[in-house]
Amino acid sequence: MTLQVFGLPVSRGVAIGRAVLVASSRVDVAHYFIAPDQIPHEIERLRQARDAVADEIERLKREVPDDAPPELVALLDVHLMLLHDETLTGATKQWITERHYNAEWALSAQLEVLARQFDEMEDDYLRERKADIEQVVERLLRAMSRQSVSTLAAVSQTRERDWGGEEPLVLIAGDIAPADMLQFKRSVFQGFVTDVGGRTSHTAIVARSMDIPAVVGAREASRLIRQDDWVIIDGDAGVVIVDPSPMVLEEYRFRQRQSQLERERLARLRHTPAVTLDGEQVALLANIELPQDAPAALAAGAVGVGLFRTEFLFMNRQGELPGEDEQYEAYRAAVEAMQGLPVTIRTVDVGADKPLERMSMSELRHEHTLNPALGLRAIRWSLSEPSMFRMQLRAILRASAHGKVRLLIPMLAHANEIRQTFEILARAKQQLRDAGVAHTDVEVGAMIEVPAAALQLPLFLRHFDFISIGTNDLIQYTLAIDRADEAVAHLYDPWHPAVLRLIADAIRLARQAGKDVSVCGEMAGEPAFTPLLLAMGLRSFSMHPSQIPAVKQRILRSDTQKLALHLASVLASDDPHAESKRLWTSGREAAAERAFSP
Template sequence: MTLEGKSVFSGIAIGRISIFKKADQQVIRKKVNDPEQEIARFEEAKEKAKTQLMALYEKAMKEVGEINAAIFEVHQMMLEDPDYVDSVYHIIRSQGVNAEYAVASTGDNFAEIFAAMDDDYMRERAADVKDISNRLIEVLQGNEQGEIHTEEPVILFAEDLAPSETVQLDKSKVLSFVTHLGSTNSHTAILARTMNIPAVIGVDFPQDVDGKMGIVDGYTGKVYIDPPFSLMEEYQQKKEKDEEKKRLLLQLKGKENITLDGKKINLYANIGGVSDVAAVLANDAGGIGLFRSEFLYLESKDYPTEEEQFSAYKTVAEKMAGKEVIIRTLDIGADKQVDYFNLGKEENPAMGYRAIRICLDRPEIFKTQLRAIYRASYYGTLAIMFPMIISVDEVRQIKKMVETVKEELAKEQIPFKEVELGIMIETPAAALVSEELAKEVDFFSIGTNDLTQYTLAIDRQNQKLDNIYDPHHPAVLKLLKMVVENGHKEGCWVGICGELGADTTLTETFLKMGFDELSVSPSMILKVREKIRSIDTTK
C-alpha cells in the first residue's frame, strides 16, 4: 500500500510504524453544586500546568534550542491570559458546570478564532490553544499525556502532534513523523527540521497500519506500507547514500580543500544548465569549472540569440556571486547533434566536424556566443575555455576573434570585464604541444573522457569496448603529468574537468602531479574534499 502526502523535510526512513495514541480525553458536562469549588480546582490545575510547561521549556531549550522552546513560554502566557481565564470562570459560574467542561469549551472557542484567520501560521496556532486546554483537562482528570511505548525506534504516525507532545517524545525513538493534519509551519515540521529526520504531512492513513513495516520518502512525500522486499532494498541503498550525503555536508561544508601537509587545490563543479547552480552552492563548490553551454543550443529550435545566451550566462554569474564560472564554448557534433546546424552524416563523427572546428568555420555562430559571454562577464567572474583544440594556430585564430569582440563592445560602450582564456586538453595532439599552447592561454582544463578515447583509440560509445576503456592507462596518466608540467612552466594553471577528476582512487596522484583544480559533478564535491583532506602528499 502506498500513501501520499506533502513532505516537510527530506530524507529516508525505514522502520516499524507506531500510531501515536493520545491519552483518552473525554469531557463530560456535569452540573455542580458549588461552582466556587470548581474555580478553585481550575486555579490549582492552572498552577500545575504552568509548572509542567516550565519544565517543558527547560527540556526544549536543551534539545531544540531557544527559538523552538519559546512556544512553551507563550503557552504559559496563554494560561494566564485574562480573556481565557475570564471565559472559564464565566462558564463555570453562569452555567454551574464542572471545570473540565468550562476549559474544553473555552479552548474550542478560542481555537476557532485562530482557525478562522486568513493566515496559515495563525491558523496553526489553534493547535496551541487546544494544547493548553488539553493539558489543563489532563491535570484536572489526573491523567498523563500520551507516550510511545516501544523499545526500537519507530516511524511515528499521528493525527496531529501538539507542541508539548513533540517535545515530550523520546527523540531517540523516532525515525520519522507522518501526520494527517498539520502544515509546513506546524511544530511537527519545525521539529523534524531540527532533528534532521524526514516528515510527511497530510497523509490520510487507516488505523490498521500500526505495527507494520513502512518506508517514508521525504523527497517525494510517499509513504509505503508493508513494502515488498525489492523496494526495501532499493530504499535501504537510497537511505545509505542519503546519510552519507548528510554526514559529508555536516562534516565538510565550509571546510578547505587542503591536504594533511597543507597543499590546497580548487574544487569546482561541472554543470549543464542554469538550474544546476543550486546544487553547486548546496554542495559548497568553489566555482564552476565546466559550464557546458550546449544546453542553449540543444534546447532551442533555432540558433539561440545573443540576448538568450547573455541572460543565461548573466544569471549563473550573478548566482555564483563572484566565484569563478568557466564557460565552455559550443561543443556540439559527435554524439551531440542539433538539427538546425545541418551537420550532415559523418563516417567518424568523434573525429569529425565538431566543437571549435565548427566555430572557426562558422564565425557568426561563435561570435554571437563570445559577445554574450563578454557582456555577462560584467556581472561576476567569468572565464572561457575552448574545446577540441589541436594546434597553436587554432588558439591564435580564437584570440583574434576575442579581440574583435572586445573592440566592438568597447565601441558600443557595453561594459565587460577581463576574462581568463583557457583551452581544453582532450586530444593527444594538444597534450603533446601543450608547452607551446601554454604560452597562448591562462589555463588548461583536461577533458579526460575524450583524451582517453583518442589516446587509446577506443570509441567510448561502443559498449563492446567498455572492458578495455581504461582511463587509468599509463599512457593517459603520462599525458596528464606532461600537461601539468608544461602548463606550469609557462604560468598556466591546470585542472581536470572530465569524469576522472572525481575518481578518488586517483586524487592522491593528481595532487602529487600538482593539479591546481578538479572540477566534478556537484554531488561529488564533498566526497572528493573528504579524500583530499585525508591525503599527505609527502608520504
C-alpha cells in the same frame, strides 16, 4: 518472474521504481511531462494529427493509378483502419491523461505495447502486421512534428512540476538523447537504464550530475522490461533486477537508507576547506550545464564553476540558435548566482554525442556522419561559423561585466586554430568597444583533450592563461575508443599508462610555466583518482556538484608530499591501478594507506 539484466555501472546507488519505457523511433520524439491543464491540448494535438494523416491517406488512395495492384489500396485501407482503432489512439489518450505524457511520448509508449503484442502472435501473417502499426505511428509523429507547437516552451513550463503519482519511477530506454536528458534532469525519475552507452557517455555524465543511480550498455533492457514493471537499479554493480522478490526488495531498500545516511554525513563537509594533511589548499569547482545549476554548486561547497557547458543552451530548439541577448542573460544569471566566485564558460561543444537537432548542416547529424567524434565538432564547428562564434564570444564578454569570468576553448589541436580563435575574439571585443558595451578582458584557457594538444603543450602555454584537462575525450582519443559505444566500453581505461603520463606531463609543464591547470573530466570527480592527481601536483578539480563531498573527504585524508613519493612507481608500472592498490596495502606509508584506500 524475476530476471536480471547486466550493464555498466556509471552512477552509484540504488533506485527502485516502476518502469517507464521510452520507445525508440525513426522520428525524433520529444519526451516530457505535461501539467494537468495541458491534457486537453495534447489530446487535441493527437486528434489533429490523426485527421491530417487520414486526409493524407485518402489523398493517396485517390491518386493511386488505375493499373496499380489492388493490394496497394487494401494496404492503405488497413492503415486507415489502424489509425482509427481505439487500441492505438484511445489507449494513447490514456497515457496522456493518466501518466501526463506529451502526445508524442504517449504515442510511442502505446506503440511499444502493441509491438510486443504482435511479436507474441503465433500467426506469421498477423505478426508481420507490426510493420503497419509502426508506419502509422511514424506518420502520426511526423504530422505532430509539423504542428506549430513550441515543445521547448512546454517543457520549460512543466519540468519543475511534481509528479502526481505516488509510486517512484525509473526510466528505461534504448538510448537517451542529450536534449531529452536535459528535460529529464529535474524530473521525477529515480534512475536510468539504457541499452547503449559507456561510462562517459552523456547519459552517464548527466546521471552522475543528478546523483541518481544509472546503468548503461544493458543491451536488451528496453526489450525485456515492460511498462510498469517493478525495477531495481543497482548502480554500484551494474545490475538491473526486474520483478524482484519481497526479500530482495527489502534488502535493496535497506541499502538505499544506508546510502542516504552516507550522503548526509558527507554533506557536513560543505563548509570545511579542502586542505590536505600537509597544508595544501585544493580548489573544488563545479561543472554546470544551465544557470539553474549554480545554486546546487554553492550548496555543495564549490568555490567556483570550473566548466559551464554552454552547448545545452543550443539544444532542444529545433535548429534555431540562441541569440546574443539570450545567451548573455544565461551567462549573466550563472555569474550572478555564483556570488562573486569565478565562472569558467566553455564555448559551444556540439557534435559527436551532442549533435544539434534538425540543424541544416548535415555534418552535425549523427546519422549523416561516418565518425562524429572525429568530425566537425567543438572549436572546429565554431570556426566554421564565425558569425555565430563572435555572437557567443560577445555574450560571454558582456557577462564578464557582472563578475569574474574565464573563457575556455574546447578541442584545440592546431596552431592555426589558436590563431583564428584569438583573431575572432579580438574582433568580438572591438565590436563591443565600438558599440560602447561594458565588458572586461577575460582570461582565456584551452581544453587539453586531444593527444596532439597534450604533446605540444608548450605552444598552448605560450598563448593561453590557463589550461583545463578534459579527461573524457583525452582518454577516448588516446585509446581510439568511442566512449559512447558499449561494444568497446570495456577498453575505455582511465588507468591506462599512456593516459596517466599525458595528464602528469600536462600538469607538470603547466605548473613549471606558472599557469593554472585543472581537470574537468570525470576523473576529477572520481575519489579513486584523487590521490593520484594530487601526487601529480593538481590543485584544482572541477566536477559535478554531487561529487564534491566524496572528493573533499579524500583530500582531507591525503598527504601530498608522501603521495608524491610514490608517483614515479605508479606511472612506471604497466598496471598503474594495481600498483596504486599495492601501495595502500603494503603498509609502508600510513598516509598512503589512508589516501588510496576506498
